[in-house]
Amino acid sequence: MVHFQAASVSVDEVVAALDADGYAIVEGVLSPEEVQAKRDDLIGVLQSTPAGRNDFEGFKTQRIYNLYAKTRAFDGPAVHPLVLGVLDKVLVNYQLSAPVGIHIGPGETAQILHTDDGVYPLPRPHAEVVMNTMWPLDPFTEANGATRVAPGTHKWVDQRPDADTPTIAGEMPAGSVMFFRGSVYHGGGANTTDKPRLGVILEYCASWVRPQENHVIGVPREVVRTLEPRLQELLGYNIHPPFLGNVDGRHPRKYLE
Ligand SMILES: O=C(O)CCC(=O)C(=O)O
Numbered sequence: 001m002v003h004f005q006a007a008s009v010s011v012d013e014v015v016a017a018l019d020a021d022g023y024a025i026v027e028g029v030l031s032p033e034e035v036q037a038k039r040d041d042l043i044g045v046l047q048s049t050p051a052g053r054n055d056f057e058g059f060k061t062q063r064i065y066n067l068y069a070k071t072r073a074f075d076g077p078a079v080h081p082l083v084l085g086v087l088d089k090v091l092v093n094y095q096l097s098a099p100v101g102i103h104i105g106p107g108e109t110a111q112i113l114h115t116d117d118g119v120y121p122l123p124r125p126h127a128e129v130v131m132n133t134m135w136p137l138d139p140f141t142e143a144n145g146a147t148r149v150a151p152g153t154h155k156w157v158d159q160r161p162d163a164d165t166p167t168i169a170g171e172m173p174a175g176s177v178m179f180f181r182g183s184v185y186h187g188g189g190a191n192t193t194d195k196p197r198l199g200v201i202l203e204y205c206a207s208w209v210r211p212q213e214n215h216v217i218g219v220p221r222e223v224v225r226t227l228e229p230r231l232q233e234l235l236g237y238n239i240h241p242p243f244l245g246n247v248d249g250r251h252p253r254k255y256l257e
Contacts, residue, residue: 003027003172011085014179018090022154022184023170026082030135030175038073039137039174039198042101045070049103058188060108064101066218067200068227068235074099077135077177078202079230086179087204090131093241096234097130097205098212102188104145104197110190113150113161117182120209124157130182132203134170140199142169145191147178147199154184161185207240216252225256232256 004013006028017024030038045064052058067074077083078096087094098116117130140146146169150161169189170178180186182205191197205211215235224232237252239245245252 003176006082009082011082011089014082014086015089018086018179018181021151023149023151023178023180023186025170025172025176025178027173027176029080029082029177030077032175035137035174038200041071041073042103042137042198042200045101046103049101051105055109056111056114058104058108058111060105060191061188062101062103062105064103064200065213066215067099067101068096068215068219069223074135074200074202075227075231077133077200078234079228080177083133083177083179083202084230087131090128090181091204091206093207093238094131094204094234095207095211095236095238096202096215098201098203100203101198101200104188104191106191106194106196108145108188108191110145110148111187113148113165113167113185113187115183115185116203119212124183125155127206128181128183129206129209130203132180132182132201134178134180135200135202136172136174136176136178137198137200138195139174140170140172140176140197141193142171142189143191144193144195144197145189146170146172146197147180148187148189149180150185154181156185204234207238208244211236221256229253
């Protein structure tokens with residue numbers, strides 16, 4: 001898998017890689033200054049963020065849920081033109097499902113390989129209902145817990161991963177973005193270094209399925225009012241045609257006015 005460069009990659013190239021491998025890495029999406037500012041912001045949020053409660057979250061890992069109530073650092077990435085261009089092709093109508101900061105601490109073990117669309121009771125194969133993006137704010141290396149992906153497994157129907165399933169470590173510099181399909185098996189890697197690894201997933205779902213997190217309740221309406229309209233839509237103030245998500249027969253954006 002080649003690593004694409006943000007300055008030259010096209011939406012179609014990313015979509016082709018997602019079709020072939022289930023994931024695609026684009027480097028140079030955020031500048032070093034942007035990475036630093038976002039990192040500083042999230043390090044502040046992590047001061048009051050508890051450690052995980054189970055193997056999946058990771059007992060040595062902190063996860064920042066309800067991200068859009070806690071920081072403005074990922075307002076821009078959520079509506080990045082490359083991201084929206086890819087989502088327009090893969091999911092067509094979509095919204096944010098699980099935007100989560102993930103700070104994998106030293107000594108954390110590898111997360112179980114899973115698919116992000118596994119939360120929906122849909123038999124495989126099915127139209128893609130989830131697309132994820134991982135935004136590293138530290139350089140991701142195999143040693144510090146770079147997300148592991150099992151290439152090609154988005155095409156599996158009945159197969160399940162086991163210890164012999166080939167995976168790659170999504171190694172990439174901070175400021176990159178890794179796209180991965182909701183149907184591809186993946187998981188956070190083990191962190192065998194003495195420093196934590198910080199990344200943010202912005203996970204999107206088709207707007208006809210329920211998002212993992214309920215942003216309409218989680219993000220205060222006075223905060224949502226300050227955001228750009230596209231981000232408001234991504235946070236649930238949207239309609240899936242013809243009228244899924246209406247409130248009393250009206251578009252939910254009316255309730256922000
Ligand atoms: O932290 C990572 O690298 C991936 C985490 C993940 O896949 C998840 O929590 O669902």
